[in-house]
Amino acid sequence: MTAAHSVLPTLAPLLPELILSVGVLVLILYGAFRGERSVEGVNVGALLLLVLAFFVVVTQPAGMKVTTLSGAFISDAFSRVMKGLVLLGSAATILLSRDYFQRERIDRFEFPVLILLCTIGMMVMASANDLIALYLGLELQSLAAYVIAAFHRDDLKSTEAGLKYFVLGALSSGMLLYGASLVYGFTGTVSFPGIVSALHGDPGFGIVLGIVFVAAGVAFKMSAVPFHMWTPDVYEGSPTPVTAFFASAPKMAAVAMTVRLFIGAFPDVTAIWQQIIIFIAIASMALGSFAAIGQRNIKRLMAYSSIGNIGYALIGLAAGSEEGVRGVVIYMIIYLAMTLGAFAVILSLRRRNEMFETIDDLSGLSRTHPVLAFCLAAMMFSLAGIPPLAGFFAKFYVFAAAIKAGLVALAVIGVVTSVVGAYYYLRIVKVMYFDEARAPYEAMAPGLRIVLAISSVVVILFWLLPAPLVGAAGAAAKSLF
Amino acid sequence: MTAAAAFFYLFAGVAIASGFMVIASRNPVASVLFLILAFVNAAGLFVLMGAEFLAMILIVVYVGAVAVLFLFVVMMLDVDFAQLRQGFQQYLPVGGLIGAIFLIELLLVVGSWTIDPGLVQAPLGNVAADDSFTNTAALGRVLYTEYAYFFQIAGLVLLVAMIGAIVLTLRDRPGVKRQNIAVQNARTQAMAVETRKVPSRQGVEV
Numbered sequence: 001m002t003a004a005h006s007v008l009p010t011l012a013p014l015l016p017e018l019i020l021s022v023g024v025l026v027l028i029l030y031g032a033f034r035g036e037r038s039v040e041g042v043n044v045g046a047l048l049l050l051v052l053a054f055f056v057v058v059t060q061p062a063g064m065k066v067t068t069l070s071g072a073f074i075s076d077a078f079s080r081v082m083k084g085l086v087l088l089g090s091a092a093t094i095l096l097s098r099d100y101f102q103r104e105r106i107d108r109f110e111f112p113v114l115i116l117l118c119t120i121g122m123m124v125m126a127s128a129n130d131l132i133a134l135y136l137g138l139e140l141q142s143l144a145a146y147v148i149a150a151f152h153r154d155d156l157k158s159t160e161a162g163l164k165y166f167v168l169g170a171l172s173s174g175m176l177l178y179g180a181s182l183v184y185g186f187t188g189t190v191s192f193p194g195i196v197s198a199l200h201g202d203p204g205f206g207i208v209l210g211i212v213f214v215a216a217g218v219a220f221k222m223s224a225v226p227f228h229m230w231t232p233d234v235y236e237g238s239p240t241p242v243t244a245f246f247a248s249a250p251k252m253a254a255v256a257m258t259v260r261l262f263i264g265a266f267p268d269v270t271a272i273w274q275q276i277i278i279f280i281a282i283a284s285m286a287l288g289s290f291a292a293i294g295q296r297n298i299k300r301l302m303a304y305s306s307i308g309n310i311g312y313a314l315i316g317l318a319a320g321s322e323e324g325v326r327g328v329v330i331y332m333i334i335y336l337a338m339t340l341g342a343f344a345v346i347l348s349l350r351r352r353n354e355m356f357e358t359i360d361d362l363s364g365l366s367r368t369h370p371v372l373a374f375c376l377a378a379m380m381f382s383l384a385g386i387p388p389l390a391g392f393f394a395k396f397y398v399f400a401a402a403i404k405a406g407l408v409a410l411a412v413i414g415v416v417t418s419v420v421g422a423y424y425y426l427r428i429v430k431v432m433y434f435d436e437a438r439a440p441y442e443a444m445a446p447g448l449r450i451v452l453a454i455s456s457v458v459v460i461l462f463w464l465l466p467a468p469l470v471g472a473a474g475a476a477a478k479s480l481f
Numbered sequence: 482m483t484a485a486a487a488f489f490y491l492f493a494g495v496a497i498a499s500g501f502m503v504i505a506s507r508n509p510v511a512s513v514l515f516l517i518l519a520f521v522n523a524a525g526l527f528v529l530m531g532a533e534f535l536a537m538i539l540i541v542v543y544v545g546a547v548a549v550l551f552l553f554v555v556m557m558l559d560v561d562f563a564q565l566r567q568g569f570q571q572y573l574p575v576g577g578l579i580g581a582i583f584l585i586e587l588l589l590v591v592g593s594w595t596i597d598p599g600l601v602q603a604p605l606g607n608v609a610a611d612d613s614f615t616n617t618a619a620l621g622r623v624l625y626t627e628y629a630y631f632f633q634i635a636g637l638v639l640l641v642a643m644i645g646a647i648v649l650t651l652r653d654r655p656g657v658k659r660q661n662i663a664v665q666n667a668r669t670q671a672m673a674v675e676t677r678k679v680p681s682r683q684g685v686e687v
Contacts, residue, residue, distance in 0.1 A: 009629075021637065028644070069630040110648045117641050124634060136634040143638060147645035162649075 010068040013060070013075035016053040016083065017123050023049040024116040031109035039109045043094060046112035050091040050119065057083045065479055067129055071191050074129035077479035081329055081472050082126040082256035085336055089249030090119045092340045092451045096347055097241035099445030103353055104239065106152050115245070118144035122253030129264070130191040131180045134257060138176070138221065141250060142169050148245070149238045161237025168220070168230045176217025182210030192265040199269055208272055215276045218261065221254040224314065225283035228307045235303035240355065243299050244343035247306045248336055255310070255332055259317055259325055263480050270320050277318040282413055284311030289420040296358050298346050301424065302339070305383060308421055309335050315414055316398040319405035322481045327398035329473035334394040334462065338379050341455030345376040348444040348452075356441070359428060364437030372444070373432045375456045380429050382459045384422035390462035397470075489529055496522035509555045517548045534616040 011018065027045050031038045057080050065076040094112055101107040121140030128134035146169060150162020184190050186206040187198040199207065220227035235243045262273050288308020295301040313335070316327035349356040366373035382391030395418060402411040444452070462469070499518040506512045520543045527536035614622075624632060677685050 021633075028640075070627045072630050108648070110644055114641070114644060114648070117637060117644075120637060121634075132628075132631050133634075136631055136638065140634060140638050140641060143641045143645065147641070147648055150649055153649055 013066050013068055016056045017120060019053050020049055020116055020120050024113055028113055039107050042109040043112050046116050047091055047094050050087050054084060054087040072130050072133040073127050075127060078476040079127045081476040082252055083123050085252040085332060086119060086122045086249045089252060089336055090115050093241060093245040095447035095451050096244050096344060098447050100241050100347055111151060114144045114148050122249060125253045126256040132190055141253060145250060148242050149234055151242060152239045157237035158239060161234045164230055165234045172217050172220030175213050179210045179213025179217060182206055195265045196267060203269055211273050218258045219280055222258060222310050223307055224280045224310050225287045231307055232300045232303040236297055236299045240347050247302060247339045252332055255313055259328055274318055274320060277314055278410055281311045281314035281318055284308060285414055285417040289417040292424050298357055298359055312395060312398055312414060315402045315410055318410060319401040319407060321401060321405050322477045323404060324401040325480055326473045326477035327401040329476050330397045330470060331394040333469055334390040337455040337458040338382050338391060340451050341459060342379045344448045344452035345372055348448050350442050359431055362428060362432050363435040365432040367437040368440040375452055377429045378456060378460050380425040384425040385418050388463040390459045393462060485529060492522045492525040513548060513552045513555055517544050520544050532616060534620060
């Protein structure tokens with residue numbers, strides 16, 4: 001016993017997390033000692049750390065699948081792809097936030113620090129191989145998210161968003177923990193491989209109850225219906241770069257955690273969780289499509305859009321097959337690009353110190369800012385799922401997997417709701433191209449330009465060269481089965 | 482054996498009595514003190530069961546932190562407990578009903594277990610029980626070795642909580658006078674006192 005414990009665990013697969021953890025401590029100290037003057041330095045440092053961690057994640061050996069730290073941490077192709085997406089989302093958030101925070105006079109060095117800590121939590125979630133690691137990663141991510149939702153602390157809506165997110169998030173964590181305790185109680189282990197070997201045949205009612213509660217907890221974190229109530233309010237109230245963050249990186253981590261949990265820990269009891277996922281997927285797609293129609297605020301619209309998109313991604317998980325998981329990963333890659341691009345445009349709607357957030361403010365954008373309007377139109381067409389833009393392929397892969405798994409009805413419902421959803425996406429295009437032009441907005445900040453350019457290239461030109469992304473998603477899905 | 486039973490009845494009796502006094506006492510500060518007494522007796526019960534780690538954690542966390550926090554809140558906020566207690570009669574039926582349901586549930590659980598001890602199923606996996614060392618030693622063996630990863634992440638979670646509290650509440654107020662000890666120590670009589678000649682009928686500029 002003592003001999004086994006005296007050996008240091010393998011730490012090489014943990015390198016990206018270690019880089020971020022040590023880096024964030026250094027940045028906190030730097031910020032604390034230099035005070036207000038350190039904001040620029042901490043932001044640049046955080047961005048460099050995220051880029052460095054991204055390259056370390058990408059260059060880790062492709063076939064590597066190791067568990068370390070007593071089996072709590074797994075590094076495989078799936079975790080690496082999802083971590084890469086998380087890191088890109090966080091880096092884009094820092095680029096998006098600079099200009100906004102300076103103008104709103106809430107430019108403080110704690111923001112990039114909290115983004116980094118949140119990112120560490122999300123990476124832990126993506127790599128979690130047991131229930132304790134999953135919960136701790138989730139809490140680290142959520143706590144940092146509650147704080148940055150309320151980051152504009154003198155703004156009533158922002159503090160309300162933070163408080164609401166905190167109270168409901170604590171409730172969902174409680175449900176997740178209760179479910180996890182039931183699973184632990186009935187299997188006697190918290191590790192995913194241990195749960196797999198303990199569950200066979202008819203698992204009994206206790207396990208079913210545990211899975212239901214765990215599913216409720218993770219559905220909240222993904223903002224899937226019926227646990228979506230917080231999403232529109234939190235998205236509307238938070239500072240816009242924070243909304244962009246919530247809609248991008250944490251979604252990646254939540255979906256990664258959900259896929260790993262259900263495919264990794266409950267592969268032999270698919271029948272139990274499949275019906276839950278199918279219900280959540282249908283409800284999310286329907287609500288995302290219908291509730292968004294009446295929205296006037298773009299941030300609220302994006303909230304409903306993200307709820308609907310999670311529904312589409314979950315179709316792949318409901319299929320429960322390798323192809324389904326590949327569809328989920330492709331969907332999340334493309335969703336990340338579409339969301340960040342859309343938020344880069346939303347953040348550039350600014351005249352002097354006033355932000356514009358309603359759909360009417362986009363009116364006639366094609367005449368005042370043709371490039372901006374073209375990019376946003378591409379994002380909207382892509383979100384609506386119109387070929388040859390990337391969003392079409394995202395939906396194509398998940399629907400194809402669902403049909404192959406025999407879930408034809410689910411795929412049909414998905415197609416119908418995406419037609420309904422197309423209405424409000426295309427209405428934005430109509431407002432931009434056919435309505436009266438308004439006074440022009442200010443020039444875009446450089447950070448917004450970079451994010452918009454990269455995401456537009458991915459969305460518009462995905463069909464030319466889909467192989468690298470589809471290949472990475474295929475490898476990721478393969479490592480789970 | 483008899484000593485253990487005697488201590489059990491002592492701790493249990495005092496715990497129930499002080500629990501009753503928590504709600505019966507008129508003075509809120511006395512209520513909190515009775516709450517602390519209840520906690521300490523519950524810790525004694527844990528020790529009797531062999532859960533010494535839980536007992537010490539109860540003392541450290543609940544008595545040391547939570548109850549003292551209550552005490553601060555009660556003393557600082559000046560809550561009018563007489564007013565809070567006005568609806569007591571009105572809420573008694575609902576409260577009594579909930580209490581009765583809890584009591585029946587407890588009796589059912591304990592009763593079914595007494596009738597058939599095999600009713601509670603063993604978990605599917607095997608959790609080995611080892612009596613060769615104490616709870617505290619067992620926790621100490623794994624906390625910094627097997628579970629070092631969780632320990633570190635928990636540390637980061639606490640760090641986020643700290644940063645969050647500072648971000649959301651700390652404000653730079655202008656015009657706050659702060660003590661600067663170095664300047665205070667460096668003061669001399671020449672710096673602090675100025676002697677001026679006051680011309681008659683003219684005064685001085687201050």
